[in-house]
Amino acid sequence: MTTIINMKVTRLANLLFLSGMMAGLTIACPSLAATTPNGTTSSATEAVKGTINDLIQVLDNETLKQPEQAKERRHEIEEVIKRRVDYKEMARRALGASWSTLSQRDQYEFVNLFVQLLRDTFVGRITEHSDEQVAVVYVGELREDAYAEVKTHVKGRKIDTPVDFRLIHRAHEWRVYDVVIDGASIVSNYRSQFTSIIRDVSYVGLVKKMKQKAIAVKAFEKYPAP
Numbered sequence: 001m002t003t004i005i006n007m008k009v010t011r012l013a014n015l016l017f018l019s020g021m022m023a024g025l026t027i028a029c030p031s032l033a034a035t036t037p038n039g040t041t042s043s044a045t046e047a048v049k050g051t052i053n054d055l056i057q058v059l060d061n062e063t064l065k066q067p068e069q070a071k072e073r074r075h076e077i078e079e080v081i082k083r084r085v086d087y088k089e090m091a092r093r094a095l096g097a098s099w100s101t102l103s104q105r106d107q108y109e110f111v112n113l114f115v116q117l118l119r120d121t122f123v124g125r126i127t128e129h130s131d132e133q134v135a136v137v138y139v140g141e142l143r144e145d146a147y148a149e150v151k152t153h154v155k156g157r158k159i160d161t162p163v164d165f166r167l168i169h170r171a172h173e174w175r176v177y178d179v180v181i182d183g184a185s186i187v188s189n190y191r192s193q194f195t196s197i198i199r200d201v202s203y204v205g206l207v208k209k210m211k212q213k214a215i216a217v218k219a220f221e222k223y224p225a226p
Contacts (some may be wrong), residue, residue, distance in 0.1 A: 086168070
């Protein structure tokens with residue numbers, strides 16, 4: 001049976017989110033300013049760094065650390081990520097060739113299900129806390145027209161791995177559409193699994209699986225284990 005999300009990517013992503021985006025984070029970043037397509041001075045690196053800093057502010061907020069604020073804390077984290085990630089582009093690339101066969105309505109439905117899948121797989125992990133000191137070293141930035149790749153290396157006592165952020169420039173801002181962790185692309189990982197499921201049970205079967213997973217997670221959140 002094909003499961004939706006490869007465990008290698010899950011473990012590495014959890015390490016990134018659990019250890020990297022914390023209060024103890026230190027950042028080393030060379031000057032990587034570049035000229036964006038609209039002629040303004042900025043860089044994809046600055047966009048990634050700004051998002052990580054915003055996450056740190058949420059995670060450092062003492063009020064939001066209180067148990068009764070767990071739902072609000074998660075919401076704030078999701079809002080920070082939503083401002084930086086191009087979910088439609090990410091979903092389109094993850095689905096692959098099947099995307100072009102969908103109606104606009106079905107594309108909209110798939111994007112929403114994909115966002116829910118990402119949220120359930122990764123976002124909840126960020127709310128957990130780690131006291132480990134972790135450094136995100138910004139290695140460099142590759143640019144080609146409206147695309148960029150921000151290359152970083154995350155180092156700590158329990159983690160030492162390259163993490164690259166792939167971004168696209170749209171509406172005067174840089175938006176993330178993929179993250180490559182230790183050579184494993186999250187988008188490619190999903191695309192491989194989606195393709196396999198579609199081949200086995202059709203696109204309708206894939207959507208059914210994604211809906212079932214979303215329902216199961218919502219039920220768990222509503223009725224958590226004692």
